[in-house]
Amino acid sequence: MAGKLVGVVGVGQTKHRAANKEVSIAGLVRTAAKEALDDAGMTWADIDAVVIGKAPDMFEGVAMPELYLADALGAAGKPMMRVHTAGSVGGSTSIVAAKLVAAGVHERVLTVAFEKQSESNATWGLSVPMPFAPPLVAGAGGYFAPLIRAYIARAKAPRHVGHLVAVKDRLAALRNPKAHLHMPDIDLKTVEESLLLWDPLRYLDTCPSSDGAMAMVLASERVADELPGPVAWVHGMAMRSEPTMFARRDQVNPQAGRDCAKDVYAQAGIRDPRADLDCAEVYVPFSWYEPMWLENLGFCAEGDGWKLTESGATAPDGDIPWNPSGGVLSSNPIGASGMVRFGEAAQQVRERAGDYQVPLRTGKALGHAYGGGSQFFSMWVVGRDKPAA
């Protein structure tokens, strides 16, 4: 990885919920930020700069919330910036913050991402009819469900594989007290009998809508080395974008995702992600996106993603656990969800994941986010040990 070393030295998040009516937006982001500062053993005064991210302003109807949140996040008299790349924003915000440290600009950066979806309705926010645009409105699931059908046809996948992911991630979430959904009784039958929303997607194949925030403190090597707590070192980070529409675009297995993974693996010295990583926290908002992204991220050959899922390899006790925290299928504060993936990957290599800690073998984990019509990708690999010089 180019630049100076960057360490994750503090992680904090809210308990994700359908509606967190007890706090304001400022209260929500402060809950996560204070937990991250405490974890790092720092105070507001120690922070050099703040980087905040969230998805579209239409979700809360607060235009440019970073302005209103500057003093809530201790940014008075300090640089503050806001990042936005749709659903991948939590990942890209983490990367922008980390690059401020990698570039040697700052030594202690607080980064926060949030969404308070209960203030409006995400389906409305994602589907506002615009003049001159084609009028058919089918919501986010209506955009992705046809791509899932295409994947099933292309990979000749049996129809139950998506449901396996829906069960696996909800059972994993039972070990994560911060997860939004806790469904101890979920099984394959419950998923198969849940409402068919966007055939082939059933209700329990889709993520919830959550209020929540995630925060991290990122530090330079000099600062991180002096702190008593564990550090997740950034071994690689990358972002890629592509247009939502172009001729013969591979919408199921987008090139931007493949290229982004290749870049981040090269930086982190990952040759075989299944063997070289201990776990992955990947943005899977619809169950079928696990096998789809297994292929996109090179964990198996194209067409084999569903076989890997079906084999149990991605379960918490499998050889390459995916989303041991319960993932986006169990908590989805959209703007924060990407940073939750990045932060959960960091917690695993810091051995701070509590009851959902995976055993560390290589000491490396992947955090991943995507957004828009699969057009924005952001990823990082974090490690328990400093990257080899």
Added chain:
Amino acid sequence: MAETFTAHHVLEYPGGYTRSVGPVIGRFLTALRDGRIEGVRLADGRVLVPPTEYDPVTSQDVAPEGDHWVTLGPAGRVETWTWVREPRPGKHPLDRPFAFALIRPDGADTAMLHAVDCGSPDAITVGMRVAPRWRAERRGHVTDIEAWVPLADGEEPQPAPLRVPAEDEGPVTGIVSPVRLEYDVTAGEATTRYLRGLAEGRIVGARAPSSDDVYAASRGTDPRTGEPTTVEVEVRDTGVVTTFCVVNIPGLSELAPEIPYVSAQILLDGADNTFFGLIRGIPVDEVRMGLRVRAKWADELKPDHTSIEWWEPTGEPDAPYEHYKDYL
């Protein structure tokens, strides 16, 4: 070149955003409902109104309970002001000309933005004494103070009219925040040409200059390279369903049809991109990848998307997977 289309657009979340305010602002709003202005004394001794959940300088928490809470004013002084000559109905707090002013209630070290109802810009000065004119019907909102009014020397502020609390009334925890954006959207030249084509029953595409790719509808550029798509190509109104989903959720928008319906990606004959279309004229459980479809044109053609009502089967044999596999 003919004029490009422009449309007026209103963006508004139905019913307004439901904003939870947290315990500190909630207490301030609850006090307003009671006819009282409350602020908080910060660690450095300054009194902040309206209060925030955190000290704006140190970012330390401000507790929602405790003896750092102080009742202020209700009279105060104008710190600065600007005159609103032409109030807009529903958008300004008063329906007659007024001042927006920063008002520092007695006992506070900060000022709050509010309206001063004083008739004329000649009747307001910096440093002028003002007092709140409370509404009788208060709901825990900053507009529980209808406006501030000038206070003569020695005059006492009017108390808030008595208000009977609603049964089971708790502290204020949220407000509804209506947000409305109105603006004009311009279609751009390429989209305007496409829409004009629809009014003539034609689907106008455009060829990318450095490849043979045809886009229908084109946004005016090749999305791969950014080069302008200047060569127009007419595309047929038939094509193939590459993939689809069956929507079983009612009321996704006013435009969505009765459920269940099929939303499909369609690859037109002669085009190289797919777009979403509604499939009708076939039971939803018989729709399949590869289905050949044709545009169902409206009886009355107009230069907008209503000219193609939906897509329906042509009756031709299905396209083989090989034909469209690179378009998924």
